[in-house]
Amino acid sequence: MKIDRLLLKLPEDARDAIGLAAAAAEDSGGRIFLVGGCVRDLLLRADSYDLDFVVEGDGMKTARKLAVLLKGNVVHHHRFGTATVAHGGLKVDVATARTETYPVPASLPSVKPGTIGDDLYRRDFTINAMAASINDGDFGRLIDTFGGLSDLKAGKIRVLHKESFIDDPTRILRAVRFEQRYGFRIEPRTLSLLKKSAGAGMLHSVHPHRLRDELLLMLKEKSPCRQLRRLERTAGLDFLHPRVSLGREECSLFRRVPARDAWFSLRLPHRRRPDIWVVNLMILLDALTAAQTVEFCRRFGMRRGDEKRVLAVKQLGAARLKRLHSARARPSEIYSILEPLSYESILFLSIKHGGGQFRKNIEDFLCFYNGMPIRINGRDIHQLGCGPGPLYQRIFSAVLEARLNGEVQSRQDELALARSLIRRYAAADREVKGAGRNEQER
Structure with a gap:
């Protein structure tokens, strides 16, 4: 099967990058393939133009040549034989085809050069284990050794081998994320393997920073509550914190986020757009105390700025919250309470504490008080x-x-x-x- 027509429908900058990548690989004496999520999304006709290339040959040499052709910059990640090439708003990843072995379960893999077949076998799911040649002579040829296209059509999430969730337990989170994003189902054998890995506590063996990266991707999805509830049912959430769970209250808060985000964008189009994933994280951690929130943020390596935003709502205090509920609160009082807070913290407060006077006070702050200038200097x-x-x-x-x-x-x-x-x-x-x-x- 060939997908050359789909490749030619990509935006112009992506098509140009593909052509230049093929030229760079040929000049380096290698063969190059478009792989993974980009191929999956092309076949789904989804709007995703992240370009990932795998080179049978010297991927680092290819990346350097591509950076020259694009007049861009290249950053090498030598441990895994990968590089990122950036030019303007375009960013592409280039890797040497490799095979992986896991010294111990849940660890980072040891890698060595391999073939495109080896590289696809190390992938998480069949729908992500497809590649498309962009070489002269077979441009657009689909490589689908593991039945990814069939699973894509059937809407199934399937691992490539039975040790997949043992080797890399973060795939548990990715399985749920892809299932919920595309409306697919984790097929029965894969679901059984997933639950077995989770039941063995494998998520507790993963470095917290790797779990953080996967969690943040979930929180950035359109329906994080649906994703997290599915994760809770299949693997539990105690690997995050024993007090983290999704009850009716948390799900209700998640459902209110899109409307408040839309209100902010409509009424305040020239303000910095809030990071909605931070609001979602605040909801997820709502049951934690301030001290537990600090412990969570430090354990998972959250950036200090994000930790500060999440912690601010825990430290607000009952007296100040009570004033925000009051119709008698003077504008200067509202300003003094809310001005030190981030937009994310303020949106969370408006979501959690509902409508009425509380929401009016917050909306008055955002629309009128925040940024109010004085005329003297x-x-x-x-x-x-x-x-x-x-x-x-x-x-x-x-x-x-x-x-x-x-x-x-x-x-x-x-x-x-x-x-x-x-x-x-x-x-x-x-x-x-x-x-x-x-x-x-x-």
């Missing part, structure tokens, strides 16, 4: 007779508070308030200094 403060120093920030904060609360409207109002504040602070300063002199005289 440091030059104005200096011209009012105040020298540079910490007093500037106190004045600006007081002016912003008054502006948020509608107590000042114009630039002249702000100047008048600043002038009165300078007088008040100066008088207070004189009083403090006078008290100090009196104490010394005593």
Whole structure:
């Protein structure tokens, strides 16, 4: 079977990269193939243009030549004989065809050069173990040794051999992710092997950073709740944390995410788009305490910025949450509570704590208070007779508070308030200094 017509329907930059990759491989004395997810998605007519190439020959030499032809950059990953070539928005992976062995279960594999057949055999599932030649003479020839096309048509997720989930237990998460993404089913033998591996505790043997990478991919899917529920039913979630589970409350929160994300995009199109996977992670970890959340983030190697965003909602406190529920909360109060938080934290709060006054207060902050400018600056403060120093920030904060609360409207109002504040602070300063002199005289 040939899929040359499908290859020719790819976007122009992808077609150009394929042509240049074939030229680079030929110049290096090798043969090159498009492999894995790209071939799968081409056959599914899915919009996915990630290009993964495997070279029978010297993949690193091919990658260097491709980078020159693309006028791009190349990053080598020598341990696994792979490289990434980037040019503009295009990124392609190039690897030397290899065979893998696992020194111990759940470890990273040892690799050595092999054939395209060897390389396909090391893949996770049959639907990802297909390749397409892009060489002259057989361009578009589909290589499907393990029945991937048949499984793709039947909507089945199937491993290539019985040790697959023992060798690499992260495939448990990938099996669920592909099953739920495409509406497929994990076929019975594969499901039995999956459950056997999970029951033996193999996920607990994997380095947490590898599990993190797979978990984040799940959280970035369109329906993370469906994926996680399937994972919980087939393998459990205790490998993440004993308190992580998906009950009715968590599933309800997950279902509300798309609507809040759509609202944010519609009402605030020029703001930074929230990372929805972070919101999904907050939902997943909702039952954990602040200390348990820190332990989770450190164990799984989360970036400190992401840890800070997730932890912020745990540290907000009942008193501040109560104020956000109140119709009597002043705009400056709402601002002081929400301004330090990320958009992800704020969206999570709006999802968890429902509608009514709480949501109104949050939407008022996002639409009106957040980013509200004041019209005076440091030059104005200096011209009012105040020298540079910490007093500037106190004045600006007081002016912003008054502006948020509608107590000042114009630039002249702000100047008048600043002038009165300078007088008040100066008088207070004189009083403090006078008290100090009196104490010394005593």
